[in-house]
Amino acid sequence: MNFVLGSKQETITLEENKYLVKSTHDNISFIASYVQYLVLTLLLATNSYTKEMTDIEALASLPTRCTYEYAYDMYGAHCGGLRLTKIPNLKGGIEILDFSDNKLQEIHDDTLSYYTSIKHLYLSENQIYSIDKDAFTYLTYLQTLDLSKNVIFELPETIFHLPSLRKLYLNGNPLLHLSLSNMVIRKPIKAPLELLDLSECKIKVMPDLGILPHMMLYNISHNPLTSLDAYTFSAMCKLATVDLTESIDNIKLCDMKLSITWFQEKGIYFQLGDYTRLNSREYENCPRPEIPENLNATYNLCRTEYIQIQNIKTSRRTWLTISGGLFGFLVCFVLLLYIMHRHNVAQTKKITKDVKKVAPTEDKTATAVLLNNVS
Ligand SMILES: *[C@@H]1O[C@H](CO)[C@@H](O)[C@H](O)[C@H]1NC(C)=O
Numbered sequence: 001m002n003f004v005l006g007s008k009q010e011t012i013t014l015e016e017n018k019y020l021v022k023s024t025h026d027n028i029s030f031i032a033s034y035v036q037y038l039v040l041t042l043l044l045a046t047n048s049y050t051k052e053m054t055d056i057e058a059l060a061s062l063p064t065r066c067t068y069e070y071a072y073d074m075y076g077a078h079c080g081g082l083r084l085t086k087i088p089n090l091k092g093g094i095e096i097l098d099f100s101d102n103k104l105q106e107i108h109d110d111t112l113s114y115y116t117s118i119k120h121l122y123l124s125e126n127q128i129y130s131i132d133k134d135a136f137t138y139l140t141y142l143q144t145l146d147l148s149k150n151v152i153f154e155l156p157e158t159i160f161h162l163p164s165l166r167k168l169y170l171n172g173n174p175l176l177h178l179s180l181s182n183m184v185i186r187k188p189i190k191a192p193l194e195l196l197d198l199s200e201c202k203i204k205v206m207p208d209l210g211i212l213p214h215m216m217l218y219n220i221s222h223n224p225l226t227s228l229d230a231y232t233f234s235a236m237c238k239l240a241t242v243d244l245t246e247s248i249d250n251i252k253l254c255d256m257k258l259s260i261t262w263f264q265e266k267g268i269y270f271q272l273g274d275y276t277r278l279n280s281r282e283y284e285n286c287p288r289p290e291i292p293e294n295l296n297a298t299y300n301l302c303r304t305e306y307i308q309i310q311n312i313k314t315s316r317r318t319w320l321t322i323s324g325g326l327f328g329f330l331v332c333f334v335l336l337l338y339i340m341h342r343h344n345v346a347q348t349k350k351i352t353k354d355v356k357k358v359a360p361t362e363d364k365t366a367t368a369v370l371l372n373n374v375s
Pocket residue numbers: 171199200219220221222241243271
């Protein structure tokens with residue numbers, strides 16, 4: 001079907017379609033596409049006077065909907081950039097949902113509760129300002145949550161307790177700082193966070209999330225920080241990179257020295273964008289701080305927890321291997337027993353047959369022989 005042709009040809013194809021529809025009453029999806037086509041032709045008819053419509057424009061006016069595909073061995077729904085105001089009914093079992101660049105404003109407890117298998121959820125560039133307390137609670141497999149570039153005012157604390165959450169993007173939420181500083185977060189948090197992006201959120205004081213034994217990348221760049229509490233970093237004993245670009249301009253040079261010393265001590269890469277302040281004579285002249293005991297204690301606590309989690313993981317793996325091996329052995333054993341049993345049954349049958357064969361001819365002697373054999 002060529003939508004770009006003149007209106008006469010369109011009517012011809014329309015009649016063809018009518019005929020086709022008549023001949024296939026039962027095909028509902030065909031009727032649906034027919035209706036869609038009708039709407040399209042109507043749309044095109046109103047536009048036809050321009051006569052300059054290109055294929056691309058025709059495609060752009062098509063009604064848009066989510067598409068499904070396999071990516072990275074996962075089943076995903078892609079609804080990005082469709083200007084949707086709510087999440088449509090999607091197929092169950094999806095593991096990836098890309099709903100970025102839409103017009104979603106509120107996430108309620110039941111908005112996503114049906115899609116419990118989601119592992120990666122992308123909701124960036126919407127207009128989200130409100131998230132219900134249990135909006136994500138049912139998503140126990142959720143590993144990546146991208147809420148960047150929204151207008152979130154209040155974040156439910158429950159997000160930090162999602163049992164599988166490893167990557168949390170909250171960057172570009174200019175209202176978040178209003179509630180973040182008063183937020184009461186139960187500690188320790190359950191989410192095994194490896195990445196936390198809080199860049200461009202107008203944050204003045206870094207939130208206290210307690211011990212984060214998996215945290216590797218902390219992005220707190222482009223925030224007007226007023227302090228750089230070294231304690232925050234000591235509670236992240238696996239930290240490899242911290243991005244502080246354009247976030248430390250309001251902090252007194254000497255107040256940063258403890259954190260900077262900590263980064264150097266622990267081999268943490270700290271990104272600043274501009275290192276001139278740290279290369280100054282003024283910074284050099286700041287008294288070199290002693291690393292206080294409580295930082296070491298927090299760090300060691302974090303390490304211990306990390307090692308414990310690692311041990312649990314390895315022992316779980318070991319148990320799985322052992323029980324798997326044991327199961328395999330049992331199956332083989334049972335199989336062997338069965339084969340032996342079958343073999344025995346066959347043998348016994350053979351013997352009884354032989355006895356029967358012998359029995360009718362020489363009654364008493366045969367039994368005597370048998371008895372003699374036994375004794
Ligand atoms: C941190 O966030 C900023 C702004 O969102 C981004 O440009 C930068 O690449 C991020 N840093 C890292 C290390 O990912």
